[in-house]
Amino acid sequence: MPAVEVKDVWRSFGKKTVLRGVSFEVEEGEVFGLLGPNGAGKTTTLRIITGILKPDKGDIIVYGKSVVREREEVRRMISYLPEESDVYLRLTGYENLKFFAMIYFDDPKEREEAIEEGIKIANLGDAIHNLTKTYSKGMRRRLALARTLMVRPKLAILDEPTSGLDVYSSIKVRDSIKEFVKKTGASVILSSHNMLEVEYLCDRVAFIVNGKIITIGSPEELKREFNAKNLEEAFVKATEVGEGAA
Numbered sequence: 443m444p445a446v447e448v449k450d451v452w453r454s455f456g457k458k459t460v461l462r463g464v465s466f467e468v469e470e471g472e473v474f475g476l477l478g479p480n481g482a483g484k485t486t487t488l489r490i491i492t493g494i495l496k497p498d499k500g501d502i503i504v505y506g507k508s509v510v511r512e513r514e515e516v517r518r519m520i521s522y523l524p525e526e527s528d529v530y531l532r533l534t535g536y537e538n539l540k541f542f543a544m545i546y547f548d549d550p551k552e553r554e555e556a557i558e559e560g561i562k563i564a565n566l567g568d569a570i571h572n573l574t575k576t577y578s579k580g581m582r583r584r585l586a587l588a589r590t591l592m593v594r595p596k597l598a599i600l601d602e603p604t605s606g607l608d609v610y611s612s613i614k615v616r617d618s619i620k621e622f623v624k625k626t627g628a629s630v631i632l633s634s635h636n637m638l639e640v641e642y643l644c645d646r647v648a649f650i651v652n653g654k655i656i657t658i659g660s661p662e663e664l665k666r667e668f669n670a671k672n673l674e675e676a677f678v679k680a681t682e683v684g685e686g687a688a
């Protein structure tokens with residue numbers, strides 16, 4: 443059984459159809475990337491998988507449970523890093539982690555373990571005890587990622603985890619994601635515009651254009667399929683075909 447089955451998902455906003463029958467599967471322990479031009483429907487797809495948005499048609503099955511019919515059960519398995527996630531600026535990094543651990547866990551031991559895990563993932567050293575309003579963008583993003591992963595979800599959904607970060611912060615974020623998957627065996631679905639990131643992190647990638655999946659494969663398979671030197675070239679070739687066809 444796949445960890446996640448996205449089945450023929452459709453979604454419109456007003457008259458605009460944004461997702462047109464999106465389907466894909468993600469295995470347990472797999473990092474799956476959604477790549478597509480601006481406005482292709484990546485964030486909408488991710489938000490529908492989390493249950494924040496409802497599909498007009500279709501369903502998503504997460505570890506055997508339907509997002510549409512068993513939303514609460516699914517939500518307990520998922521943790522979501524939105525593209526614009528921010529942290530509470532009047533709290534320290536540590537207090538941010540504690541706050542989220544308190545929302546998530548009733549058991550004090552589980553809470554403490556999550557906070558410890560969050561401190562490790564954020565890897566901010568003594569700055570974890572500083573107010574987050576003094577943090578750089580990269581430090582805030584690492585804290586937001588820590589808060590997302592520390593609760594050990596079975597499925598982490600990460601919307602452009604390194605968007606706007608410099609190369610050093612990006613490397614730290616990517617390494618944390620890799621480490622998380624290795625340690626927990628969880629699945630990850632992420633969206634990104636960064637081809638290097640996708641090649642480094644993702645076992646398989648879906649190219650999405652105009653709300654439709656054009657192709658799915660490992661970075662190596664996609665390069666072969668489009669006779670491309672790198673994923674960027676494969677992406678350009680695939681999306682030109684997709685946009686023309688749409």
Ligand SMILES: Nc1ncnc2c1ncn2[C@@H]1O[C@H](COP(=O)(O)OP(=O)(O)OP(=O)(O)O)[C@@H](O)[C@H]1O
Binds near residue numbers: 455460483485487
């Ligand atoms: N709540 C909403 N109301 C109306 N239109 C929306 C809403 N959310 C998304 N859209 C539209 O749906 C389309 C897809 O948006 P989405 O954010 O899913 O794309 P994306 O692939 O994540 O883009 P980007 O790479 O720019 O983040 C866009 O045209 C967007 O304007």
